[in-house]
Amino acid sequence: MRILVLGAYGLIGMAVIRRLTEADHAVVGLGRNTNAAARMWPLAGWINADISRLTSPDSWAAILREAKPDAIINCAGALQDGVRDDVTRVQHTAMCALYTAAQSHGLGHFIQISATRASSAAETVFQRSKGDADAALQKTALEWTILRPGLVISPQAYGSTGLLRALAAFPLLQPLAFADRPLQTVHVDDVATAVVQVLGGSVQSKQSYDLVEDQPQPLREVVRKLRAWLGYAPAPEIRVPHWIIAAVGRIADGLGWLGWRSPMRTTALTEMAAGVTGDPAPWRAATGAGLSSLDVTLQRIPSTVQERWFARLYLLKPTVIATLSVFWIVSGLVAFAAPEMATAVLTSRGVDRMPAHIAVIGGAFSDVTLGLAIVFRRWLKTASLGMIGLTLCYLAGGTWLAPDLWADPLGPLVKTLPALTLALVALAMAEDR
DSSP states (O other), X not given: OEEEEETTTSHHHHHHHHHHHHTTOEEEEEESOOHHHHHHOTTSEEEEOOGGGOOSHHHHHHHHHHHOXXXXXXXXXXXXXXXXXXXXIIIIIHHHHHHHHHHHHTOSEEEEEOOTTOOTTOSSHHHHHHHHHHHHHHTSSSOEEEEEEOEEEOSSOOTHHHHHHHHHTOSSOEEESSTTOEEOEEEXXXXXXXXXXXXXTSSOSSOEEEEOOSSOEEHHHHXXXXXXXXXXXXXXXXXXXXXXXXXXHHHHHHHHTTTOOOTTSHHHHHHHHHOBOOOOHHHHHHHSOOOOXXXXXXXXXOOOHHHHHHHHHHTHHHHHHHHHHHHHHHHHHHHHHOHHHHHXXXXXXXXXXXXXXXXXXXXXXXXXXXXXXXXXXXGHHHHHHHHHHHHHHHHHHHHHHOGGGGGOTTOTTTXXXXXXXXXXXXXXXXXXO
């Protein structure tokens, strides 16, 4: 079969593409920026498209003419509105337009990857838009199946699963909120295998199935098992007050409008507070087998030094970016506040006053600009490279004009080296997935 996968380079989408390719299906992936995905999966075809802009059947018709799919698998989704995301347009409006186009195209099968609590009456826009899209799909003439995974565990990790790994790797203490909330997990490969089973006809279509392990367990137990999987000893549990979690959620929401998709946004916290559970019985009845428990899932995913590095560095990423932003902004503001003192450093070494003054003001403006730019997700790489380049210029200029500053007791040149290193770290950690 020829299959179009939406959200093809996401956590679930990439596993689905791998499993479909292994099953000898021809795959076409769709997403907003498929360049990196195309390098990782050159055997698949790729279409660059922003689903939030495909809100009419005609816009989807052009995609379907290019992809020529026999089936569509929708792995796309957005957690919360932000500068890069419109949840309702992605998860409901665009999907309803696709359903219409797909029926005209004569599509064979449509598989929707939804969520266990998706409902038109749900508390969050994320779950409501998923629920509305599911309901609209069920009213179509398409051969549809809705798969609703629980908390997906994968060798790759970002979003909520990345956060859980980071919490499990927290040194000395184990901070937890919503520790008693029930969770049911699912291995990402089990989700991908379920897709292949549906396409193969071994599972009855026009049904909704929760893809979850048999028994729920509290979040504290999930984190405990992840901590042991990472190879860390148990640590005393610290309950994080809900007012702190709420404040962090509001801050994360604000950062969402700067392009950051934090797993601490209020939608994610609301979902975690409600728990992630489903009914495993329909899938077991349809297939004759249940899905992997968390214990089995973790046994299937080897924990190596790269998992430990990721888990320990995950929470440091925002700290690194915030530190760089404050450092560069304050550095520039200090120069703006006392330009004559900075100018004097250069004029005392033989630089004319006007060029020295221009250099000081220009450097201060550049410092503040870079400090502000790095807090915007889309400018992270550019700002990091700018910080690295400007620091090297400062070091080269300082060494040429005032080499004695290397021996200055306050270390004005020596202290730029940690800032340079931190910018290199930020650049190395720039990728989200």
